[in-house]
Amino acid sequence: MTTKQLNGLVKKLQNGNMNVFDDIYYETKSVVYYTILTILKDKSLSEDIMQDTYLKSLAKIHSFKPHYSFKSWIVTIARNLALNEYKKRKRELSFDPSVDEYIFGSTKSTSEKELIVKEMIETLEEDEREIVILHVIGDLKHREIAEIVEKPLGTVTWMYNKAIKKLKNEYGE
Numbered sequence: 001m002t003t004k005q006l007n008g009l010v011k012k013l014q015n016g017n018m019n020v021f022d023d024i025y026y027e028t029k030s031v032v033y034y035t036i037l038t039i040l041k042d043k044s045l046s047e048d049i050m051q052d053t054y055l056k057s058l059a060k061i062h063s064f065k066p067h068y069s070f071k072s073w074i075v076t077i078a079r080n081l082a083l084n085e086y087k088k089r090k091r092e093l094s095f096d097p098s099v100d101e102y103i104f105g106s107t108k109s110t111s112e113k114e115l116i117v118k119e120m121i122e123t124l125e126e127d128e129r130e131i132v133i134l135h136v137i138g139d140l141k142h143r144e145i146a147e148i149v150e151k152p153l154g155t156v157t158w159m160y161n162k163a164i165k166k167l168k169n170e171y172g173e
Contacts, residue, residue: 003069006024006070006071007066007069009024010061010064011066013058014061021058025054027071028071028075029050030137031071031075031133031134031137031138032054032074032075032078033046033047033050034137034138035075035082035133035138036049036050036053036078036079036082038129038130038133039079039082039083039086039130040082040085040086045085049081049085052081053074053077053078054074056081057073057074060077069144071138071139071140071144072147072148075134075138075140075148076148079148079149123166124166127159130149131149131156131159131160132160132163135160142157142160145160
């Protein structure tokens with residue numbers, strides 16, 4: 001779905017047509033979830049924050065301006081909520097590959113996106129991981145990512161290219 005088509009659905013939602021919410025959700029759920037998971041590294045908590053993200057976006061839907069990308073807008077909401085939650089739980093969070101089986105696979109998953117995320121989590125630094133997820137899964141432009149992560153466009157482009165090179169060196173083409 002193009003940005004224009006997605007923004008058209010959002011316009012319908014702003015006009016009170018709740019029937020389009022499912023389409024908006026299915027178009028944005030992956031990027032929202034993986035953005036949150038990248039920050040929190042907790043599947044259950046990420047699902048909760050994802051729900052909060054959609055509730056907040058519905059409450060604030062009238063503040064969305066159609067000349068912006070809705071994906072960027074909702075990812076910004078998700079990222080801010082996740083960062084707030086991370087700060088609250090900073091001392092409680094742990095990241096242990098042997099414990100966090102939902103990321104590293106105790107179940108056999110053939111989803112291409114899940115396999116990509118698994119490789120990134122094992123290989124990339126946190127900033128690189130976030131940028132790659134926003135670009136690859138979220139299909140966001142580097143300019144939009146730069147706004148979301150509050151870094152210069154050149155830095156985002158450099159980090160993305162560095163991360164892709166790291167993945168190619170580690171896992172091949």
